[in-house]
Amino acid sequence: xxxxxxxxxxxxxxxxxxxxxxxxxxxxxxxxxxxxxxxxxxxxxxxxxxxxxxxxxxxxxxxxxxxxxxxxxxxxxxxxxxxxxxxxxxxxxxxxxxxxxxxxxxxxxxxxxxxxxxxxxxxxxxxxxxxxxxxxxxxxxxxxxxxxxxxxxxxxxxxxxxxxxxxxxxxxxxxxxxxxxxxxxxxxxxxxxxxxxxxxxxxxxxxxxxxxxxxxxxxxxxxxxxxxxxxxxxxxxxxxxxxxxxxxxxxxxxxxxxxxxxxxxxxxxxxxxxxxxxxxxxxxxxxxxxxxxxxxxxxxxxxxxxxxxxxxxxxxxxxxxxxxxxxxxxxxxxxxxxxxxxxxxxxxxxxxxxxxxxxxxxxxxxxxxxxxxxxxxxxxxxxxxxxxxxxxxxxxxxxxxxxxxxxxxxxxxxxxxxxxxxxxxxxxxxxxxxxxxxxxxxxxxxxxxxxxxx
Amino acid sequence: xxxxxxxxxxxxxxxxxxxxxxxxxxxxxxxxxxxxxxxxxxxxxxxxxxxxxxxxxxxxxxxxxxxxxxxxxxxxxxxxxxxxxxxxxxxxxxxxxxxxxxxxxxxxxxxxxxxxxxxxxxxxxxxxxxxxxxxxxxxxxxxxxxxxxxxxxxxxxxxxxxxxxxxxxxxxxxxxxxxxxxxxxxxxxxxxxxxxxxxxxxxxxxxxxxxxxxxxxxxxxxxxxxxxxxxxxxxxxxxxxxxxxxxxxxxxxxxxxxxxxxxxxxxxxxxxxxxxxxxxxxxxxxxxxxxxxxxxxxxxxxxxxxxxxxxxxxxxxxxxxxxxxxxxxxxxxxxxxxxxxxxxxxxxxxxxxxxxxxxxxxxxxxxxxxxxxxxxxxxxxxxxxxxxxxxxxxxxxx
Numbered sequence: 001x002x003x004x005x006x007x008x009x010x011x012x013x014x015x016x017x018x019x020x021x022x023x024x025x026x027x028x029x030x031x032x033x034x035x036x037x038x039x040x041x042x043x044x045x046x047x048x049x050x051x052x053x054x055x056x057x058x059x060x061x062x063x064x065x066x067x068x069x070x071x072x073x074x075x076x077x078x079x080x081x082x083x084x085x086x087x088x089x090x091x092x093x094x095x096x097x098x099x100x101x102x103x104x105x106x107x108x109x110x111x112x113x114x115x116x117x118x119x120x121x122x123x124x125x126x127x128x129x130x131x132x133x134x135x136x137x138x139x140x141x142x143x144x145x146x147x148x149x150x151x152x153x154x155x156x157x158x159x160x161x162x163x164x165x166x167x168x169x170x171x172x173x174x175x176x177x178x179x180x181x182x183x184x185x186x187x188x189x190x191x192x193x194x195x196x197x198x199x200x201x202x203x204x205x206x207x208x209x210x211x212x213x214x215x216x217x218x219x220x221x222x223x224x225x226x227x228x229x230x231x232x233x234x235x236x237x238x239x240x241x242x243x244x245x246x247x248x249x250x251x252x253x254x255x256x257x258x259x260x261x262x263x264x265x266x267x268x269x270x271x272x273x274x275x276x277x278x279x280x281x282x283x284x285x286x287x288x289x290x291x292x293x294x295x296x297x298x299x300x301x302x303x304x305x306x307x308x309x310x311x312x313x314x315x316x317x318x319x320x321x322x323x324x325x326x327x328x329x330x331x332x333x334x335x336x337x338x339x340x341x342x343x344x345x346x347x348x349x350x351x352x353x354x355x356x357x358x359x360x361x362x363x364x365x366x367x368x369x370x371x372x373x374x375x376x377x378x379x380x381x382x383x384x385x386x387x388x389x390x391x392x393x394x395x396x397x398x399x400x401x402x403x404x405x406x407x408x409x410x411x412x413x414x415x416x417x418x419x420x421x422x423x424x425x426x427x428x429x430x431x432x433x434x435x436x437x438x439x440x441x442x443x444x445x446x447x448x449x450x451x452x453x454x
Numbered sequence: 455x456x457x458x459x460x461x462x463x464x465x466x467x468x469x470x471x472x473x474x475x476x477x478x479x480x481x482x483x484x485x486x487x488x489x490x491x492x493x494x495x496x497x498x499x500x501x502x503x504x505x506x507x508x509x510x511x512x513x514x515x516x517x518x519x520x521x522x523x524x525x526x527x528x529x530x531x532x533x534x535x536x537x538x539x540x541x542x543x544x545x546x547x548x549x550x551x552x553x554x555x556x557x558x559x560x561x562x563x564x565x566x567x568x569x570x571x572x573x574x575x576x577x578x579x580x581x582x583x584x585x586x587x588x589x590x591x592x593x594x595x596x597x598x599x600x601x602x603x604x605x606x607x608x609x610x611x612x613x614x615x616x617x618x619x620x621x622x623x624x625x626x627x628x629x630x631x632x633x634x635x636x637x638x639x640x641x642x643x644x645x646x647x648x649x650x651x652x653x654x655x656x657x658x659x660x661x662x663x664x665x666x667x668x669x670x671x672x673x674x675x676x677x678x679x680x681x682x683x684x685x686x687x688x689x690x691x692x693x694x695x696x697x698x699x700x701x702x703x704x705x706x707x708x709x710x711x712x713x714x715x716x717x718x719x720x721x722x723x724x725x726x727x728x729x730x731x732x733x734x735x736x737x738x739x740x741x742x743x744x745x746x747x748x749x750x751x752x753x754x755x756x757x758x759x760x761x762x763x764x765x766x767x768x769x770x771x772x773x774x775x776x777x778x779x780x781x782x783x784x785x786x787x788x789x790x791x792x793x794x795x796x797x798x799x800x801x802x803x804x805x806x807x808x809x810x811x812x813x814x815x816x817x818x819x820x821x822x823x824x825x826x827x828x829x830x831x832x833x834x835x836x837x838x839x840x841x842x843x844x845x846x847x848x849x850x851x852x
Binding site for chain 1: 590628629630631633634637638640641644666670692693695696697698716720721723753755797799808809810811820821822828830
């Protein structure tokens with residue numbers, strides 16, 4: 001009976017605090033801290049038994065205010081360690097932060113707690129002001145401070161907007177100071193950060209920046225050249241490469257490299273008559289590998305619905321390909337190039353358009369997949385599962401235009417290995433049959449007139 | 455047979471007893487005190503007041519009292535031994551000339567930051583590690599860690615837990631309890647970490663990927679091009695980075711941060727936003743909109759202590775059949791605007807996120823995504839009625 005009365009009393013007290021706290025949830029720490037002063041605070045710490053224990057020595061707390069807002073709460077832990085807590089959102093703080101610890105003041109005490117990603121608080125200490133009172137258990141104070149913090153986060157909208165606006169204002173001032181907007185600009189130029197050794201499909205990025213010369217002779221640069229001109233000051237219209245700031249990469253499809261150059265083009269947003277361009281000749285000398293292999297037996301389920309018993313799945317065949325090659329001259333340097341188109345007849349789609357020098361290796365893989373290994377046999381059977389068959393290599397036809405003097409194309413279209421037979425359930429049984437290897441693909445080179453329109 | 459079994463059992467007991475006896479010399483020393491609490495065994499009870507008459511350059515030597523058991527212990531700093539510089543601390547809990555433990559000083563912590571940290575490995579396991587850190591003149595914290603053997607003290611990123619405090623003057627325990635000592639140790643380790651971060655960054659800048667992309671996001675056509683097995687060694691080749699890809703194909707990406715998030719934004723975790731064609735999707739916002747997103751968009755709270763994601767993120771990964779639902783939602787929103795043959799800029803931003811809001815961007819990057827012409831390309835990848843990424847999302851959302 002006595003216990004019930006105690007529980008009822010505790011519930012009433014908790015309810016009172018929750019109601020009181022809910023009312024205070026409208027208030028920021030700035031308002032609540034009007035009732036607090038710097039001084040020595042009585043400290044309760046969470047003890048080993050999960051209950052709060054009073055710490056023998058009070059901790060000094062220094063509350064610093066600036067224009068009605070609290071700018072810092074310095075907790076001198078045990079009177080010897082300085083822990084400076086700063087407001088989360090100046091103007092309407094829900095807590096003060098020091099590293100990943102938080103401090104929120106409620107009623108007549110401060111709660112020193114950890115906060116996790118699930119919006120839960122774990123109180124480590126409670127700092128009670130002189131004449132203050134504290135008598136909650138850890139669970140109750142955790143709930144109380146979490147309720148306060150989450151409610152206050154919702155009320156921070158305008159303070160957060162102010163912080164955002166201040167940040168935006170600073171950013172805008174910085175942008176304007178470095179932008180070409182409202183500045184007298186004589187010219188803009190594109191400058192490479194280093195001269196690329198190779199300019200070809202799959203070559204490394206070409207990194208560039210912009211230098212603007214003002215009419216007074218001074219220069220401004222983009223960040224990658226050590227300046228601060230925002231990239232938003234320019235419209236990009238690069239061709240034959242990606243159209244991105246800082247760095248571009250040569251297009252993989254040669255049909256967009258019509259003039260055998262990578263063309264960087266920029267226009268000033270604030271001075272549209274100011275334009276700059278830079279053409280970089282392609283070198284077409286990075287080796288390329290194209291794979292149109294058949295799937296492996298253990299990937300068969302990704303391609304079709306299969307029933308998986310103890311036998312391994314059969315692998316897929318390599319795709320059939322037609323490779324057309326035509327000789328051309330580099331439109332700027334006159335160097336010999338081969339235009340190469342790879343058409344996948346199995347999938348009825350063009351796989352690649354490349355331009356490569358005759359010496360640059362092109363490796364085309366159309367191998368059959370490897371059969372899946374058989375599984376261990378069933379108890380009811382004497383043999384293990386059979387291995388799946390390997391896929392056949394794809395048939396590849398190279399059609400070489402009479403204009404082509406040489407090329408460097410390697411075709412890999414071998415049949416895939418058969419999967420290994422699985423072991424039997426009993427040692428006395430026999431191993432399953434190995435799968436048959438796939439047949440090698442057929443490779444043919446024909447000489448015929450080819451007209452590639454890219 | 456019975457005799458054999460009996461002999462084996464006796465031998466086993468003997469081996470066990472011998473091992474315990476051998477270990478007890480150390481276990482009875484400092485390591486044995488870990489978690490022992492008051493009233494536990496472990497020797498002690500002697501007086502080491504004579505140690506207070508000795509002086510050393512470190513100012514460590516003296517008689518100490520344990521917070522947990524109140525017993526007296528002796529610590530002596532030994533700079534030289536047999537003509538060689540050793541810089542060790544000798545720990546005594548029994549009378550005699552031989553210390554029960556000899557702990558090494560981590561010298562550069564002391565020479566650079568005056569942090570006096572001594573360590574000893576009793577065994578290679580985490581429980582066999584003993585560390586003493588001076589938190590105040592005459593006050594030393596005993597620490598255990600969560601790491602197994604390392605050549606030297608455990609790393610700065612290890613969890614160090616103060617388990618006991620020793621003080622020359624028992625009155626120091628009025629202020630130096632375990633929690634306060636823990637706070638001071640965290641501060642000391644924090645100052646060492648700050649310096650280490652700068653050192654790590656200086657080294658990272660030598661890597662082509664980090665040096666060229668700090669503050670940015672690099673993209674590649676598979677996670678294998680961006681994956682690292684080791685922290686602070688971004689050995690990925692920038693030649694494998696891409697700036698353009700087929701829309702709907704696999705695109706992995708990796709951000710490189712100026713500083714680890716726990717240094718630049720303590721208490722925050724990562725959020726990611728995707729922007730394309732004027733639409734923006736936000737992982738943290740989406741998580742709160744439906745159970746589908748709530749289930750499939752988890753918080754990104756790993757990798758806060760390092761300079762990049764150890765395992766890259768993906769927009770879509772067709773090989774592992776995974777995707778970022780926030781990216782898929784962006785495509786779902788934009789699907790009416792997408793046209794065959796067009797190229798779209800996708801901007802990805804990684805944010806420091808706290809208290810329900812993006813605080814600051816910590817890395818961003820843009821990639822161009824092309825809606826390929828072939829029916830087997832973008833259209834199949836995104837809008838195939840069975841396997842298309844957007845179609846799959848529509849089935850659960852619409």
